[in-house]
Amino acid sequence: xxxxxxxxxxxxxxxxxxxxxxxxxxxxxxxxxxxxxxxxxxxxxxxxxxxxxxxxxxxxxxxxxxxxxxxxxxxxxxxxxxxxxxxxxxxxxxxxxxxxxxxxxxxxxxxxxxxxxxxxxxxxxxxxxxxxxxxxxxxxxxxxxxxxxxxxxxxxxxxxxxxxxxxxxxxxxxxxxxxxxxxxxxxxxxxxxxxxxxxxxxxxxxxxxxxxxxxxxxxxxxxxxxxxxxxxxxxxxxxxxxxxxxxxxxxxxxxxxxxxxxxxxx
Amino acid sequence: xxxxxxxxxxxxxxxxxxxxxxxxxxxxxxxxxxxxxxxxxxxxxxxxxxxxxxxxxxxxxxxxxxxxxxxxxxxxxxxxxxxxxxxxxxxxxxxxxxxxxxxxxxxxxxxxxxxxxxxxxxxxxxxxxxxxxxxxxxxxxxxxxxxxxxxxxxxxxxxxxxxxxxxxxxxxxxxxxxxxxxxxxxxxxxxxxxxxxxxxxxxxxxxxxxxxxxxxxxxxxxxxxxxx
Numbered sequence: 001x002x003x004x005x006x007x008x009x010x011x012x013x014x015x016x017x018x019x020x021x022x023x024x025x026x027x028x029x030x031x032x033x034x035x036x037x038x039x040x041x042x043x044x045x046x047x048x049x050x051x052x053x054x055x056x057x058x059x060x061x062x063x064x065x066x067x068x069x070x071x072x073x074x075x076x077x078x079x080x081x082x083x084x085x086x087x088x089x090x091x092x093x094x095x096x097x098x099x100x101x102x103x104x105x106x107x108x109x110x111x112x113x114x115x116x117x118x119x120x121x122x123x124x125x126x127x128x129x130x131x132x133x134x135x136x137x138x139x140x141x142x143x144x145x146x147x148x149x150x151x152x153x154x155x156x157x158x159x160x161x162x163x164x165x166x167x168x169x170x171x172x173x174x175x176x177x178x179x180x181x182x183x184x185x186x187x188x189x190x191x192x193x194x195x196x197x198x199x200x201x202x203x204x205x206x207x208x209x210x211x212x213x214x215x216x217x218x219x220x221x222x223x224x225x226x227x228x229x230x231x232x233x234x235x236x237x238x239x240x241x242x243x244x245x246x247x248x249x250x251x252x253x254x255x256x257x258x259x260x261x262x263x264x265x266x
Numbered sequence: 267x268x269x270x271x272x273x274x275x276x277x278x279x280x281x282x283x284x285x286x287x288x289x290x291x292x293x294x295x296x297x298x299x300x301x302x303x304x305x306x307x308x309x310x311x312x313x314x315x316x317x318x319x320x321x322x323x324x325x326x327x328x329x330x331x332x333x334x335x336x337x338x339x340x341x342x343x344x345x346x347x348x349x350x351x352x353x354x355x356x357x358x359x360x361x362x363x364x365x366x367x368x369x370x371x372x373x374x375x376x377x378x379x380x381x382x383x384x385x386x387x388x389x390x391x392x393x394x395x396x397x398x399x400x401x402x403x404x405x406x407x408x409x410x411x412x413x414x415x416x417x418x419x420x421x422x423x424x425x426x427x428x429x430x431x432x433x434x435x436x437x438x439x440x441x442x443x444x445x446x447x448x449x450x451x452x453x454x455x456x457x458x459x460x461x462x463x464x465x466x467x468x469x470x471x472x473x474x475x476x477x478x479x480x481x482x483x484x485x486x487x488x489x490x491x492x493x494x
Binding site (some may be wrong): 035050051058064120121195224 | 269271272273274275278279283284293294296297298299300301302303304305306308309310313314315316317319322323326327330335339342343346347349350351352353366368383409410411414415418421422425428431433434435436438440441442443444445446447448449450451453454457463468469470471473474475476480494
């Protein structure tokens with residue numbers, strides 16, 4: 001009974017989120033473009049499936065991952081775990097003591113990104129548009145590696161207390177350099193992959209990790225240092241996807257195999 | 267398959283690192299089943315509704331020929347979806363606390379509520395502008411990297427002059443604007459536009475709108491932090 005009412009609540013929340021989007025879409029379609037929607041029944045069923053699917057997905061994650069993931073983030077960052085029971089928190093923490101935190105940050109960043117529905121959507125579209133050149137799972141894995149590196153680096157930043165903008169600006173410089181050398185066709189997709197990683201699955205856990213770290217380490221404030229992890233998780237996938245494209249271009253070049261379709265003349 | 271990494275990570279850290287038993291295996295299995303079912307339904311729904319709808323609308327706007335309506339549509343879509351985004355409501359309330367603690371605004375309820383709403387409006391406005399620019403870029407065929415690199419330079423300049431309290435919030439606000447329903451829709455819209463305009467390549471010109479929607483809020487939020 002409890003699970004059912006919980007599911008209903010999630011469903012209502014999702015409906016509330018999707019309503020404005022639907023209102024804008026149908027408003028423009030019917031009143032401004034004055035066009036009937038093709039296959040209205042199919043579209044309606046599809047929308048219902050999207051909302052139902054997301055509701056099941058979120059409820060399921062709440063049973064499998066969210067509470068236990070948050071608890072883990074809290075336990076792994078607790079001083080008792082890092083320094084043993086009864087130990088006093090040193091005023092100056094050594095970043096090397098937090099190795100399990102980096103491992104957890106990277107692992108959870110990777111794992112949640114693989115399950116991210118928005119990323120699956122973009123990867124499916126990219127595969128279709130590129131005529132199969134971009135592999136759906138290859139893109140998902142590249143993005144997930146990017147998030148893993150990003151979140152681990154973000155944890156390192158909170159632990160060391162170094163300024164956020166140093167990392168982000170260095171990341172930008174890296175992306176700009178890679179942009180010059182990467183295959184042209186992948187660049188827009190790579191940029192987009194930064195934004196799709198941080199929707200439903202990754203954000204709650206990454207936020208819990210940031211909060212756990214900034215609450216326990218002396219001199220960090222949860223309000224000031226808790227922010228910034230999401231920025232890491234949306235910058236490093238760009239680096240990873242560009243690197244993946246460079247690597248596959250390099251390999252294709254070396255094998256002298258089938259050439260990439262660069263232009264689409266019509 | 268999509269869930270395997272999550273299961274491995276959770277079991278490894280639970281058994282090997284924290285050395286605790288798994289809580290309630292039956293509940294975990296039920297949850298796994300629900301996630302699988304949910305993903306399958308979502309992907310089916312994508313192919314039936316979100317993808318065709320986005321592409322069809324792009325095609326209709328190009329055929330109708332009135333580009334002002336297309337710009338208005340892009341702006342409204344960005345602004346409307348962001349105003350309704352629950353993750354942003356959460357972040358802006360927290361940001362108001364930071365601002366009050368940092369002495370940027372008066373430390374009381376009304377000032378914080380006003381600040382949070384202002385922040386939400388700023389982010390919504392920025393995403394509206396981002397989608398508008400994204401559509402304009404597809405129509406004109408501008409390479410996306412010029413816009414993005416230009417935007418990065420903008421972020422770097424703003425970072426050096428914005429108040430330090432706002433920087434973390436500004437950087438994060440870019441990531442939370444892109445929800446699971448908007449991303450497929452905006453992607454389909456971009457690809458649809460690029461496919462229906464002669465001389466545009468869906469791969470080169472169709473993607474890139476999401477990237478702008480991540481970048482623009484950073485600049486706008488830092489500007490908001492400077493004005494308040």
